[in-house]
Amino acid sequence: xxxxxxxxxxxxxxxxxxxxxxxxxxxxxxxxxxxxxxxxxxxxxxxxxxxxxxxxxxxxxxxxxxxxxxxxxxxxxxxxxxxxxxxxxxxxxxxxxxxxxxxxxxxxxxxxxxxxxxxxxxxxxxxxxxxxxxxxxxxxxxxxxxxxxxxxxxxxxxxxxxxxxxxxxxxxxxxxxxxxxxxxxxxxxxxxxxxxxxxxxxxxxxxxxxxxxxxxxxxxxxxxxxxxxxxxxxxxxxxxx
Numbered sequence: 500x501x502x503x504x505x506x507x508x509x510x511x512x513x514x515x516x517x518x519x520x521x522x523x524x525x526x527x528x529x530x531x532x533x534x535x536x537x538x539x540x541x542x543x544x545x546x547x548x549x550x551x552x553x554x555x556x557x558x559x560x561x562x563x564x565x566x567x568x569x570x571x572x573x574x575x576x577x578x579x580x581x582x583x584x585x586x587x588x589x590x591x592x593x594x595x596x597x598x599x600x601x602x603x604x605x606x607x608x609x610x611x612x613x614x615x616x617x618x619x620x621x622x623x624x625x626x627x628x629x630x631x632x633x634x635x636x637x638x639x640x641x642x643x644x645x646x647x648x649x650x651x652x653x654x655x656x657x658x659x660x661x662x663x664x665x666x667x668x669x670x671x672x673x674x675x676x677x678x679x680x681x682x683x684x685x686x687x688x689x690x691x692x693x694x695x696x697x698x699x700x701x702x703x704x705x706x707x708x709x710x711x712x713x714x715x716x717x718x719x720x721x722x723x724x725x726x727x728x729x730x731x732x733x734x735x736x737x738x739x740x
Contacts, residue, residue: 506609507714508648510621512692513656514678515670516663518700522656523619525704526711535715536613542620546604548596553578573668579628580674587630591639594625598646605648615715622647623655623692627681637688644689651714654707655682655692662697 509526511519523539530537543550568576601622608616622643629636660675670678686692695706 506611506614506616507711508605508608508616508618508650508652509711509714510618510623510650510653511656512621512623512627512653512682514658514660514663514675514682516665516667516675517656517658518666518703519619519656521700522654522703522707523617526617526708529708529711530615533715535615537615537617538608538611538613539617539619540604540608542618542624546597546600548600549593553593568667568669570665570668576669579678580670582630587633587636590625590629594622594629594643597625598622598643601647618650621650621653623653623682623685626689627678627685629681631681631684631688640685640688644691649691652710653692654710655686655694656703657682657694657696659697 511523513519527537527539540546547553605616626640626643629640631637631640657679660672660679663679664670664672664675682692683694686694693710695703698706
């Protein structure tokens with residue numbers, strides 16, 4: 500049965516170690532407290548195509564390590580930090596497949612039985628791996644962003660590269676710096692990102708949840724009061740870049 504309610508959507512992007520998982524967990528808790536039905540889509544698990552091939556290639560061809568890094572167990576991944584013309588061509592093919600998958604998943608979610616959808620990473624996170632100064636790549640990026648639907652809010656969680664590397668040691672800090680700058684370059688190219696500057700976890704939570712509360716208060720959803728428990732406070736609005 501098609502959902503006749505307005506489904507709101509939010510995505511979270513940023514370098515590895517920026518705190519996306521923490522802020523998504525905080526937002527999920529807020530939605531549960533207010534009786535709002537939601538679903539979380541993990542980009543790699545629910546949207547990306549050929550994931551087994553991609554991870555296996557990074558391990559076999561580029562000699563990268565598998566898994567998720569932690570302060571107790573650092574790893575050295577070799578995938579999105581591998582650059583060069585051949586990889587750009589491969590990424591163009593894969594990211595197009597992912598964009599079509601994103602479009603399909605997004606529209607299916609709009610017809611589901613939830614009122615709120617959260618995307619843990621989005622198309623922005625892939626395009627930030629591209630060589631954006633190249634004019635051909637820039638044209639490709641605009642084409643991809645014309646294919647995928649835009650969430651109501653697309654958060655970019657900014658982070659100090661050294662701090663991000665300490666929290667999630669998977670890539671060299673020099674790459675994290677390059678990757679961080681790429682998100683800002685991407686935002687200047689296609690727009691749409693709501694930047695949450697580096698700050699304490701609780702302050703970032705106030706910005707994220709406050710922005711979502713304002714979105715939901717503007718569009719009431721079934722089973723939830725229009726006056727939600729969390730309201731944004733003066734001086735805590737996110738930076739829009």
